[in-house]
Amino acid sequence: MSEQDLTTAGTPEWAGLIAGFLYLNGILTVKSTTVDTSTDALDVSTATSFEIDSTDGDVTIGGLANGTPFQLVLITKKESANNVIIENNEATGTQKILTPDGSDITLSLYGGVVLWYSGSFWFVINC
Amino acid sequence: MAQDLTTDGTPTVAGAQINGNAYINGRVRGERSILYVTTDDFDVSNITLLNVNSSGGSVNINGLSGGYSSDGLKQILFLSKVSGANTVTIVHNSGTGTQKILTPDGLDIDLQTYAGRVLLYDGTYWRVIKSA
Numbered sequence: 421m422s423e424q425d426l427t428t429a430g431t432p433e434w435a436g437l438i439a440g441f442l443y444l445n446g447i448l449t450v451k452s453t454t455v456d457t458s459t460d461a462l463d464v465s466t467a468t469s470f471e472i473d474s475t476d477g478d479v480t481i482g483g484l485a486n487g488t489p490f491q492l493v494l495i496t497k498k499e500s501a502n503n504v505i506i507e508n509n510e511a512t513g514t515q516k517i518l519t520p521d522g523s524d525i526t527l528s529l530y531g532g533v534v535l536w537y538s539g540s541f542w543f544v545i546n547c
Numbered sequence: 548m549a550q551d552l553t554t555d556g557t558p559t560v561a562g563a564q565i566n567g568n569a570y571i572n573g574r575v576r577g578e579r580s581i582l583y584v585t586t587d588d589f590d591v592s593n594i595t596l597l598n599v600n601s602s603g604g605s606v607n608i609n610g611l612s613g614g615y616s617s618d619g620l621k622q623i624l625f626l627s628k629v630s631g632a633n634t635v636t637i638v639h640n641s642g643t644g645t646q647k648i649l650t651p652d653g654l655d656i657d658l659q660t661y662a663g664r665v666l667l668y669d670g671t672y673w674r675v676i677k678s679a
Binding site: 425426427428429430431432433434435436437438439440441442443444445446447448449450451452453469471494496497498527528529530531532533534 | 556557558561562567573575576619623669674
């Protein structure tokens with residue numbers, strides 16, 4: 421395979437991209453989805469950011485689903501009302517979450533967590 | 548028309564919209580700006596990494612500007628304090644901020660030493676992502 425450079429002023433769209441290096445001379449944006457119900461299997465196969473709408477009550481995240489190793493996910497509490505709970509090592513979680521201190525994380529106002537998947541567990545990066 | 552492009556080179560594009568998954572077998576590096584002074588509207592329209600250098604005095608971040616949110620795509624900003632001196636304060640819902648910032652507990656965040664935060668722009672507010 422010959423070495424090729426592609427330079428364009430346009431915006432190519434790809435179904436996927438495999439790159440050795442990715443240099444962003446601009447901003448980084450990610451797909452974001454809103455979730456408003458508790459789940460032990462939050463499907464993370466189609467987005468990177470998940471905004472939790474707790475307007476109607478507490479929302480508990482007991483696990484994720486369909487993550488791939490080394491995937492990064494952001495979970496953000498979108499509304500001030502009620503709580504968003506990130507459960508530590510929840511028994512019924514599909515892909516379980518391990519929090520920094522082994523305790524459930526309660527987001528009571530705003531805020532969120534960054535998680536990465538080891539292939540076995542989702543680990544919370546406590547920024 | 549679907550096309551596959553495979554190259555060992557380094558494509559340079561003005562923008563890339565990836566409608567599926569991106570697998571990066573190496574580093575991800577974003578454009579960076581450095582903030583030295585208190586701001587209500589520091590422009591982040593072309594950056595991913597915001598370094599705050601407080602060596603000359605404490606810095607308050609009351610708000611940002613130029614944040615991007617459209618069609619479910621939302622800008623992520625990595626904020627890092629790069630001087631051990633003084634304090635960088637992320638001000639919660641400042642009255643003077645252009646794109647205001649909401650912190651997890653509704654209180655201002657004081658960053659000491661070399662702390663940092665990840666922020667997400669939802670189209671109205673910058674949200675500080677932090678678990679506790």
